[in-house]
Amino acid sequence: MEWLLTPGPVRLHPKAQEALARPQLHHRTEPARALFLKARALLREAFGTEGEVLILTGSGTLAMEALVLNLFAPGERVLVPVYGKFSERFAEIAQAHGLAVERLDYPYGAVPRPEDVAREGFRGLLLVHSETSTGALVDLPALARAFKAANPEGLVGADMVTSLLVRPVALEAFGVDAAVSGSQKGLMCPPGLGFVALSPRALEALRPRGYYLDLSRERKAQGEGESAWTPAIGLVGAVAAVLEEVMPHLEAHLALKAWQNDLLYGVGEELGLKAVPAVRSPAVAAFYLPEGVPYRAVKEAFAQRGAVIAGGQGPLKGRIFRLSLMGHYDRYEALGVAALFKEAFADILPAS
Ligand SMILES: *Cc1c(COP(=O)(O)O)cnc(C)c1O
Numbered sequence: 001m002e003w004l005l006t007p008g009p010v011r012l013h014p015k016a017q018e019a020l021a022r023p024q025l026h027h028r029t030e031p032a033r034a035l036f037l038k039a040r041a042l043l044r045e046a047f048g049t050e051g052e053v054l055i056l057t058g059s060g061t062l063a064m065e066a067l068v069l070n071l072f073a074p075g076e077r078v079l080v081p082v083y084g085k086f087s088e089r090f091a092e093i094a095q096a097h098g099l100a101v102e103r104l105d106y107p108y109g110a111v112p113r114p115e116d117v118a119r120e121g122f123r124g125l126l127l128v129h130s131e132t133s134t135g136a137l138v139d140l141p142a143l144a145r146a147f148k149a150a151n152p153e154g155l156v157g158a159d160m161v162t163s164l165l166v167r168p169v170a171l172e173a174f175g176v177d178a179a180v181s182g183s184q185k186g187l188m189c190p191p192g193l194g195f196v197a198l199s200p201r202a203l204e205a206l207r208p209r210g211y212y213l214d215l216s217r218e219r220k221a222q223g224e225g226e227s228a229w230t231p232a233i234g235l236v237g238a239v240a241a242v243l244e245e246v247m248p249h250l251e252a253h254l255a256l257k258a259w260q261n262d263l264l265y266g267v268g269e270e271l272g273l274k275a276v277p278a279v280r281s282p283a284v285a286a287f288y289l290p291e292g293v294p295y296r297a298v299k300e301a302f303a304q305r306g307a308v309i310a311g312g313q314g315p316l317k318g319r320i321f322r323l324s325l326m327g328h329y330d331r332y333e334a335l336g337v338a339a340l341f342k343e344a345f346a347d348i349l350p351a352s
Contacts, residue, residue, distance in 0.1 A: 003307040003337060007132045007162060007284040010327030013188035015245045016238040020190070027233045033225030039236045040222060042243035046250075047160070047179060047197035048170030054218045055239075056194040057232045060161045060182030062213070063194030065093050067157050067178050070196075070215040071124065071205055074098030078124040079147070081112035085133035085313040086159055090126040099124075108316050109134045109276045109286075114146035122151050128159040130166065132185075133313045135286030135322065136277035137167070144175030155205060160197075161185055162283035165246065166257050166326055177202040186257075186283070188328045189238045258282045260325040260334040267341045271349070276320050284310075284324040293348055295321060301344035307337070 004011045025032040036055070043053040056062055068090075072078060078099050080091040083106040094101045104116055117125055125147040129140050144156045158179040163169050165186030171179055177199045184191035196215060198206065208216045212229065221228045246253050264285035265275060276286035289295060295311045298321045302309045312320040323341065325334050 003305075003340070004327055005302070005307050005323045005325070005337065006310045007185070007322060007324035007326060008182070009184040009191050010188055010324065011329060012190065013242045013245070013328040015241040016189045019238040019241040020234060022234075022237065025233050025237070027231055028226060032233055035233070035237050035240055036222070036227070036231070037225040039240040039243070042240060042247055043195055043197070045247055046164060046169075046243060047181075047195075049172060049197050049199050051171065051197065051199040051203050052219065052222075053195055053197045054215055054222055055227065055231065055236060056196065056213075056218070057192065057227075057229070058194050059191055060159075060180060060185070060194050061089065061093075063180035063182060063196050064090060064159060065097075066194070066196050066213045066215055067180050068093050068099070068126070069097055069209050069213055070207070071155055071157060071178055071202060072097070072099050073207075075100055076123040077102065077121060078126055079104065079117055079119065079122045080126045081106065081117065083110055083112060083134065083136060083138075084108050084128065084131035086131055086161070087126075087128045088314065090128060090159060094126060108314065109136060109278060111136050111138045111277075111279050112143060114139070114142045117143050118146040118150045120150045122147070122154055124155045124157060125151075126157045126159075129169070130160070130162040130281035130283045131277075132162045132281075132284055134277050134316065135275070135281055135284045137163075137279050137281035139279075140176060141174045148175055155202065162281065162326065165250075165253070166283045167254055167281070171197055171199045177205070183235055183239055186326055187239055188242055188326075189235060192232045192235045193239060254282075256331065257326065259331075260329060261285055263334055263338050264323050264325065264341065267338050271342070271345050276316070283326050284322050286320050286322045288320050290349060294318070297348055298344070301347045302340070304347075305340050305344060307340055307344075
């Protein structure tokens with residue numbers, strides 16, 4: 001048995017595995033349409049929006065690109081705080097689509113403050129809620145509020161890839177107009193689906209754009225329980241099955257995820273490890289490597305115990321390691337992982 005401790009893909013939910021074992025559905029049949037509509041309704045509830053959620057076949061990055069392409073026009077000014085690999089990606093996508101990008105650069109691990117984004121003259125603000133590359137969590141409602149006080153017509157786009165089903169989210173209540181996620185993180189399904197949640201305000205701002213990524217065309221098709229092109233319908237079934245199981249107990253699920261991540265940080269503290277993020281996301285625990293210990297040694301100590309972990313990205317490559325219990329872990333399995341973490345470090349840092 002392998003312990004997947006990476007922040008995506010994650011250990012699958014048993015309901016996802018069960019759904020994936022079912023026979024193939026044709027996507028333009030009644031059972032498929034019913035499944036698609038069920039997944040959309042549950043996702044709408046999970047994102048906390050009165051608007052709509054569109055399901056796209058592709059990874060989370062595709063959903064980020066669809067959001068940027070469909071809500072903003074070339075030349076429009078967008079503000080993009082960069083504090084990790086995924087916020088960097090948001091800036092790069094906006095640049096690739098010809099937007100006038102104003103970057104606000106932070107050291108990896110830090111988070112932007114509301115006063116930093118209270119700047120006039122912008123059509124949009126792009127933020128990553130849970131910066132998986134550093135383990136940092138930003139105060140989305142406070143940032144959205146500060147931005148909109150300066151730009152009442154502006155739109156806030158948020159990456160909720162590792163906050164959906166990991167900590168409370170709600171689009172309109174947060175002042176967020178559009179948000180994205182993917183199937184392989186908090187949803188505990190395999191990779192392959194991206195989601196774009198659009199508030200009523202974002203739905204109004206939608207203009208036809210592109211081809212495969214045209215959300216206006218998708219919206220029309222998905223209203224009928226279909227999608228414009230062939231969807232990964234098997235994964236849609238897995239997502240519906242997991243949400244059907246988790247949503248009625250969402251609060252308990254989020255409390256478990258928070259407790260589990262605190263447990264990992266607690267072990268790290270005991271071992272004298274320094275945490276990376278200024279503010280901690282419950283999606284992942286990120287630690288600096290101890291002086292003189294290469295990432296390879298940490299990875300190997302976990303691998304010997306059947307666990308797969310993640311290293312650093314961008315400027316943090318070779319400087320940190322990351323552990324995540326975002327996947328399907330119960331309380332006792334998490335305690336087992338905590339014990340494994342201690343054991344691995346007993347090998348890495350023999351008592352002197
Ligand atoms: C995983 C992740 C993504 C999407 O990455 P894909 O590999 O394209 O699925 C985007 N943002 C964050 C914060 C992530 O953790």
